Amino acid sequence: MTAITSAERISRAENERTDPDSADVASVLAGDARAFEAIVRRWQGPIVNMAWRYCRDRSRAEDLAQEAFLRAWRNLGQWRRESSFSTWLFALAANLFRSELKRFPTVTVPLDAAPEPARSAAQHNAMEMDQSSESVRRAVLALPLRYREPIILYYFHEMDLGRAAQTMGLPEGTVKARLSRARALLKRRFPHLEAEHANLEFSTLNTGKEA
């Protein structure tokens, strides 16, 4: 363990005052296990949602999220404060989800067998639009992991390529290339997506107006 300078100590103290994660981590490391509850409370939503995007199975997503928090608890001392706590936590969770899904893959249909939304004049309500969107989301799970993960993390981070790359621990260029390939694969599977989506949106709007 290297000795920290007084400037670093002041900076840490300042961080703990302004950043709740920093303060809670300091409390946990000082032996107060209850401080971890605040961390879980703050991050349970994002981590469960991230796990859900990896497996699309609610019960498994919660199991994976629980394991991620336990791993975070065990390795809390390894957070170096060079990046934000969330960046560290997301990267740790992504590593865990990736390795768990390699060990026990989700049951998916091959990409080519993923059902394409039926194109008919009857597609005019929100439920059909939801079904169509769900087919696309399910098809993401059928992508090879190297393409699936950039898609999951890019949209999880609200289309922030930099944060997705940080979470994956890869250069932005690599993530961008994989993202582009993943999109190409999805577009090949759902060639009429834009037209259908526009039609569905249009008919949903019309239905709304009529109502």
Added chain:
Amino acid sequence: MNRTKTNPAEAEQTALDHILATEDPLVPSSGFLASVMERVHEEAAAPPPIPFPWKRAIPGLVFVSGVFSWSAFEVVRRGLPAVSTVTLAVPHINAAAERPLEEAGWVAFALGASLLSWLLSRRLAGRSGLL
């Protein structure tokens, strides 16, 4: 979402972006926090893992590596004079080679037995959760 883009590729991307980015958030179940904290408290209460006793092991490791080094040295020391006396001998053809089919049968049997034992051990290890 920008709907004024005219490039079809861009438009397609927009639909994909729209679908994948607009997903209803999943709310963790009510017991999630409690179950995480229960496991955390269990871990916190558990005694720390016993560290490997390096202080006791080091003399043993030093002794074992010394024995190995000495044995290797002796093997080389005794083997070197013997190497100079080696002469090229005409290989002796084993009598067994005269019955190739019978020998091949035995070899196949040995390979089969090895494969069977390997498969059995993998299966047992798989059931025990090791694989």
